[in-house]
Each structure stands twice: as C-alpha cells, then as structure tokens.
Amino acid sequence: MRRLVAQRTLAASAATALAATIGLTALAMPAAQAATGSATGYASSNGGTTGGAGGQTVRATTGTAIHAALCSRASTSTPITIEVVGTINHGNTSKASGSSCSTADGVIELKGISNVTIVGVGSGATFDQVGIHIRDSRNIIIQNVTVKNVKKSGSPTSNGGDAIGMEDGVRNVWVDHVTLEASGGESEGFDGLFDMKNNTQYVTLSYSVLRNSGRGGLIGSSESDTTNGFVTFHHNRYENIDSRAPLLRGGIAHIYNNHYVSLNESGINSRAGAKAKVENNYFEDSKDVLGTFYTDQAGYWQVAGNIFDNVTWSSRSGDNQPAGPNPTSNTTVSIPYSYGLDGASCVPDVVRQTAGANTGLRVSNGSCTPQTPSPTTNPTTNPTTNPTSNPTTSPTTSPTSNPTPSGTNLSIGASSDGSSKASGTSYGNAHDGSTSTYWSPSGTTGRISIKWGSATTVSKVNIREASGAVGNIGAWKVVNNDTGATLATGNGAGVISFTATSLKKINFEITSASGTPRIAEFETYK
Structure with missing residues (x-):
C-alpha cells in the first residue's frame, strides 16, 4: 500500500511538472463557472447549455494545455471550465492523450466529449490560424475569444479552413462574444467562419463579429445534409462577407437583431426546404441579403421589422431568387423560447457596443440599451467594463x-x-x-x-x-x-x-x- 501511494505521489508530481511546462494551471475553484450570463436562443432548449458549470476551473496559455485539461478529466463528461489567456497557435498546439479526450495537432479538438466551457480572460485569447473543431460533442460553451485566419490550403492549415466548425451529432453549443475573421475567400485558402454539418442541432451564435471572409458560415454541407437545425443568430455583426450569412440547408433558424454591413454577393441563403425567421435585423450597403441562391431547391422565410438601408436586389431568374426588393413572408416559424427584441433602428448601435471578443460581455436588455450582466459566479475572469448609458429618453x-x-x-x-x-x-x-x-x-x-x-x-x-x-x-x-x-x-x-x-x-x-x-x-x- 505504501508503495502504491508513493507511485501515485510521483505520478502527480510528474503531471504537475508537465502541466507547468505546457501552460496549464489548476485553480482552486471546483464549483466555478467562468462564462458570464446564460445561454440564449436554441442553445437554451433541449435541456439547455451550461458548459463546464459545476466543474473544475483551469487556466491555459497554450493549445496543448487546453488539450491536456480535457485529457486530465475523470471522464469525457466531467465538467470543466478552461480559461484561456494569450495567443494559441500551431507552435503551441499539440496532441495530448488520455481516456477522456481525442485530440490532434494544430487544431483545438473537442471530440466525443461534453460539459466544457472555453472562455477568454485577462487581456484576451486569440486563436491565430488555429481553428476550433467540435465533433460528436454536447453542452459546449465558447466565449470571449478571437479566432482568425484559419486556412484549408497554404500553410499552415487547420480545421478544414473553418474558424469554428461543428459536425457529427453535435448538440447544444453556445458561442458568444467571439470575433471570427479571415483575410479573404477560398482562393486565398480560407473557408467558413461558422459551419455546422451532419446532424448538428441546438446552437446559438450571439453578440459576435464575423468579418473579411468569402463565406460567413453554413448549416448543412450539401443539399442532402438537411439533418441540422434549430440554430439562433442574434446581435451579431457580419461585415465584408461575400456570401453565406448564413447558408441554410433544411432545418430551422431564428435570425434577429443582427447588423449586416457589406454583404457583397448574397446574405441569408435559405434553400433545400430550410425555414428562417428573420426579424428586426439591419441590412446596410449590401446586395441580395435574403433569398434562395445558387440552387433550384427553394427555402423559406418569415420576415418582420427588418430595415434595408442601401440594399440592392438582382433580378429573379433560374437559381437566383432574391426575396427583395420588398421581402414578404412565405412561411411561418414558431419560436419555442422567450427573447427580447430590440427595434431594428437601434441595432447598429447596440451591436457596435456589445458584439465581439473583449467588449466586456455586454448584452442588450431588449430595449436597445446595452448592459453588463452579472456572472453566474465570480471566478478569475477579467473585470467587465461599466456600460455606457444611452442618452436619457425625452419626455x-x-x-x-x-x-x-x-x-x-x-x-x-x-x-x-x-x-x-x-x-x-x-x-x-x-x-x-x-x-x-x-x-x-x-x-x-x-x-x-x-x-x-x-x-x-x-x-x-x-x-x-x-x-x-x-x-x-x-x-x-x-x-x-x-x-x-x-x-x-x-x-x-x-x-x-x-x-x-x-x-x-x-x-x-x-x-x-x-x-x-x-x-x-x-x-x-x-
């Protein structure tokens, strides 16, 4: 017995030494949840999305440390919150091994796991040319991080060129206050910023910035991949995107209070039987922001309260079927959760103050006023800034x-x-x-x-x-x-x-x- 205890002590010491070299620090907060606020939209359905709430909190400064934290859990479902600081890149992202993980080099791999929160703290977390791949996983929160310049061709490559990609039976993912960006389109080696494939459901993207990409993101990899859906997009800013903002193949999406600027070729592309409720969004300086494009398999939409500011519409012909110039509903979509709906006219300013990483995790109160929510608990996350109040409404x-x-x-x-x-x-x-x-x-x-x-x-x-x-x-x-x-x-x-x-x-x-x-x-x- 004494020999076994000694062996365990030596093993623990070795693990501690390894953790220190790869940038992993255990924090004495076994019941903390670093993520602020609660999941919204469809991520709040199907039992809800709580990530690593109730589990251990650790801090990671490298991609390898993130993998090591996943692999150090007792099981693939043991809750964990991973606070990330600094820049994650190919040089510090290597595979780690263990019975509770399945990881790979050069990509943040969340495969076959559940109950995980990844949140940027301190001066922020940036995944530079390293994508986040979620596969066959459930109950995941990603918050307050930047993911940029992930390539599928050229050097280095990661995650098939997707900033955040989900596939193979993924359920309940909340991605919140993130910045996803590229530096060009497919010809420059980039793919989608936010992709969902092969039976991915109950996902919310909120208060985020997607910019400078040929492809904003998709739900469904082909016209036959229609098992995805129940996805909410709200209070996001899409800027300088050629198309797929998003592309919907089958399933249901709720798209509200987003600010779209410079959609260069097309925007919300509903096709292959998809249904989208599109309400109180602000579309600006863009082309063909809603419709069915590049296919003869129609999709559907319910529209209300949107503002179209300097939006141009092409003529309808063949596989190009824009909803404008005066979009009207051709279906109805029932939303199962409650939500606050800002007026479309104030969406640009609300989104400007709240969306993206390192914006203080501010949200709207549903009455066009940004505010900083109280954290679920108060761990070691960086302090949030005080909201700047809107001018007092005149009597x-x-x-x-x-x-x-x-x-x-x-x-x-x-x-x-x-x-x-x-x-x-x-x-x-x-x-x-x-x-x-x-x-x-x-x-x-x-x-x-x-x-x-x-x-x-x-x-x-x-x-x-x-x-x-x-x-x-x-x-x-x-x-x-x-x-x-x-x-x-x-x-x-x-x-x-x-x-x-x-x-x-x-x-x-x-x-x-x-x-x-x-x-x-x-x-x-x-």
Whole structure:
C-alpha cells in the first residue's frame, strides 16, 4: 500500500511538472463557472447549455494545455471550465492523450466529449490560424475569444479552413462574444467562419463579429445534409462577407437583431426546404441579403421589422431568387423560447457596443440599451467594463400645429429610406417640397428616415400629413438612427422639438394609427 501511494505521489508530481511546462494551471475553484450570463436562443432548449458549470476551473496559455485539461478529466463528461489567456497557435498546439479526450495537432479538438466551457480572460485569447473543431460533442460553451485566419490550403492549415466548425451529432453549443475573421475567400485558402454539418442541432451564435471572409458560415454541407437545425443568430455583426450569412440547408433558424454591413454577393441563403425567421435585423450597403441562391431547391422565410438601408436586389431568374426588393413572408416559424427584441433602428448601435471578443460581455436588455450582466459566479475572469448609458429618453412630446419653423428645411436635398412603402408612394415624396405627393407605409405602422452624408444638427421636425389623411397618425417616436436614442415621443402630426442633436440619419417611427398614414413632408430644422 505504501508503495502504491508513493507511485501515485510521483505520478502527480510528474503531471504537475508537465502541466507547468505546457501552460496549464489548476485553480482552486471546483464549483466555478467562468462564462458570464446564460445561454440564449436554441442553445437554451433541449435541456439547455451550461458548459463546464459545476466543474473544475483551469487556466491555459497554450493549445496543448487546453488539450491536456480535457485529457486530465475523470471522464469525457466531467465538467470543466478552461480559461484561456494569450495567443494559441500551431507552435503551441499539440496532441495530448488520455481516456477522456481525442485530440490532434494544430487544431483545438473537442471530440466525443461534453460539459466544457472555453472562455477568454485577462487581456484576451486569440486563436491565430488555429481553428476550433467540435465533433460528436454536447453542452459546449465558447466565449470571449478571437479566432482568425484559419486556412484549408497554404500553410499552415487547420480545421478544414473553418474558424469554428461543428459536425457529427453535435448538440447544444453556445458561442458568444467571439470575433471570427479571415483575410479573404477560398482562393486565398480560407473557408467558413461558422459551419455546422451532419446532424448538428441546438446552437446559438450571439453578440459576435464575423468579418473579411468569402463565406460567413453554413448549416448543412450539401443539399442532402438537411439533418441540422434549430440554430439562433442574434446581435451579431457580419461585415465584408461575400456570401453565406448564413447558408441554410433544411432545418430551422431564428435570425434577429443582427447588423449586416457589406454583404457583397448574397446574405441569408435559405434553400433545400430550410425555414428562417428573420426579424428586426439591419441590412446596410449590401446586395441580395435574403433569398434562395445558387440552387433550384427553394427555402423559406418569415420576415418582420427588418430595415434595408442601401440594399440592392438582382433580378429573379433560374437559381437566383432574391426575396427583395420588398421581402414578404412565405412561411411561418414558431419560436419555442422567450427573447427580447430590440427595434431594428437601434441595432447598429447596440451591436457596435456589445458584439465581439473583449467588449466586456455586454448584452442588450431588449430595449436597445446595452448592459453588463452579472456572472453566474465570480471566478478569475477579467473585470467587465461599466456600460455606457444611452442618452436619457425625452419626455412625451405633444406636437404643435404651428406653421413651418423658421430656417432652412434640411430635408430638401437629403436622402431617405424607410421600413416599407405602399404602392404608388415613395420615400422621396416625403421631402420633395410638395404636399401633393406623399409616403405611406405598406400597413398602418412604419418608419420613414431622412439621412445626410455628414453629421447634421437637428432640433425640430415638422410632420405634414397629406390631404385626406389628417389625423391618421397616432403614436410615434423620433429616433437618432446613429445611436438608437429616442429623441421624442408623442401622438399626431405637427412640429416636434427636442434637444439639438448632431446625426447622420433621423427616423420618424409610427407605432399606431387610426388609418393609413400619409406623410406629405418630413421636414427637419436646425
């Protein structure tokens, strides 16, 4: 017995020495959970996603140390939280062995395991040219890390070129506050930023940045790979992406409160029977942001509350079937979980303040206000920053029926857009200087916006209703589109005053009406 104890003591000492050399530190917090907040979207379904909650917490500074932490567990399902600091690259990512892991060189391999959290702490964690591969695994959280420049060709290569890839029966993954980026498309050696294949389900991507890639990500590797689904995308920023934002083959996706900027070829590509609920997103300076593309196998969508700002649409023909220029629903999607829905007009500012790694893990409260959530527990994670409050909302304002305010109408010569327009009307009619023309939304509520190429100071707007529709406008709010701040609220048309504000775009949002609104002129004044 004494000899066995001595052998175990020597083995433990050797393991401790090895851990020190590969950058693995055990922390005395057996019940800690470093991840902040709780899983949202579909990752909260199917029993929920808790990652390594309730298990040991360790800190790793190399990819090899991450593998060693997985391999050191008592079983493949023993909960563990791995706090990652510094840069993970090919030089420090090697295979580790053990009965509770199956790892490989040059990739972070989460294969055949469950109940794991990987979270960036300290000054942040970057996976440089090293991808994260999740295969045949369950209950995984990845939070507050950057994964960049993962290649499938050239040198070095990792993970088939995917920043984060999932396949083979994966269930319940929450990827939150991460930055995924490439430096080009397939010809430069890169593939997808966020891919799901072969029966991957109950996944949420939230508060993340995906940028500078030919391919944003996909659900399903081919038209026959339709066993994936139940995926939520919310409060993410897609920027400078050619296509696949995402590509959906079969299954169900919920896509809300995302900001899309510079989708160069196509955006949300629903095909092969996929169904997507697409609501309150902001699409900007992009092309063909929704539809079925590059296939004759149609997909479907339910749309509501989205804003299309300088979006162009190609003509429909053959295997190119964009949903625009006036997207309408062709299916319905029932969402089984509760969620807070920000207004689309404030999405750019909310996402700017919350999305990506090293942004303080800030989230939206569902009312367009970023905030820092309390951690599940308080381990050694880096402190989060205090949120910056939005400007105080102005009190409800009663518009006056005074004549035109003095000064220059800044709307003349400006640009405009909105949420929708009724047949025979246009956004431009609301600032052409003529009360004989007008804009109407396609329903009884909607948004009309005036925008300028540079910051412009505005302190008054004058809403003039067209003849025959006076009194139709009910409740409304005036919103600074740049920040999402509400400048004034009230009822009825007329002159509306508020604190002078410098902005590039101002919204007049009609939230109720007694009849179809007809805005003849949306005047703005300094």
